[in-house]
Amino acid sequence: MYCPNCDAEQADGNTTCKRCGIVFEKYWEYHLRPDESADKAPAAPGTQHRHSSNARMRTETHTAMRELFLPAVTGANPLHTWAKAALLAALILWGLSLIGSSVASNAAGESFLHLINLPFHEAGHVIFRPFGEFVTSLGGTLGQLLMPLIAMLVLLLQTRDPFGASVALWWLGENFLDIAPYINDARAGVLPLVGGNFGHSSPYGFHDWEYLLTETGLLHLDHSLALASHLLGSLIMLLAMAWGALLVYRDFTAAR
Structure with a gap:
């Protein structure tokens, strides 16, 4: 049998396409089967075409997102996979240690x-200086958050x-965890700052x-x-570790 969407050959009994990922039964809800006549099409003019376009768009979006975050693995290098x-193991151990630490510990x-x-924090102050005193102070935090975000993208x-x-x-x-003790210190002012x-x-304004x-x-x-920043950072780190673990697992599976 062949996929009605991408024409990829399929094993008999498959319920989803191995190439484009569509679910065949859902596909046929909006398309005529080869053995169906045109008079079985939906009565409302344009309905089938609209449903077909929407279904195709959802399928293409799902396929694109999957290929972006979990691309197909071909010829995984065992050395790279083990590296x-x-x-990943080091990041998990380190990440769990940081997540389990209290905000006050400043781990x-x-x-x-x-x-x-720190350099990205200080650079943020300089970059955002044209936008006024408040944004300049906030720019330090923005700088250290934007750098890993840009790297990820x-x-x-x-x-x-x-x-x-x-x-x-x-x-x-991790940067959210790094910021949390700084926020937590806003009233106490006991953390050592630059210089x-x-x-x-x-002077007022030196502590962001x-x-x-x-x-x-x-x-x-x-x-x-501060606690909210720590919790948000913890969730992001856990998500990152799960994502990385899934990618490594897929590499090992492909190498078998």
């Missing part, structure tokens, strides 16, 4: 990755490296989140917002 597995802020995040859309994109997504989540300063002894939350009247919510 991915090793990196992410004390890791070496904080030193990688480039890896996913340009280089077509979904595993690399999953690592960048993990990094994005050896502290929030409680620095003290300034941002004071200006928005949300300073009393610093701990709650």
Whole structure:
């Protein structure tokens, strides 16, 4: 038998197309079967064509998204697969350790990755300076979130490296964990800042989140917002680890 949508040859009894992914029974709900006559078509003019177009669009979208995030695996290199597995294992162990740490512990802020995040944070202040004092202060946080997001999009859309994109997504989540202690410190001002300063002894505006939350009247919510940032980052990291694990599993399966 052949797929009625893409003409790919199928094994008898298949319920979905192995190439384009359509479900045959759903396809025939909106199309005439070869053995059906035209008088069995829906009565309303244009209905069948509209349904057919919608069904095809949904199928094409689903196929494109699947190919983007979970592309077909052909000829996986065992060495590359094991390298991915090793990196993924390290990210899972490290990620779970960071996720399980409290906001007050500043585990992410004390890791070496904080030193990688920091330049993007400081660059964000410079990049967003033309937009005023408030956005300049917010720009530090935006800078360290935008960098992994841009990396993920480039890896996913340009280089077509979904595993690399999953690592960048993990990094994005880690940045939310890195930001959380800074938000949490808005009132206390005890975390060391750039240049050896502290929030409680620095001029107003030097501590980004003290300034941002004071200006928005949300300073009393610093701990709650910090926890929300930690939880959001944790969810993103878990999603990234699950995505990466699925990709590595597919590589191993294809290599059998």
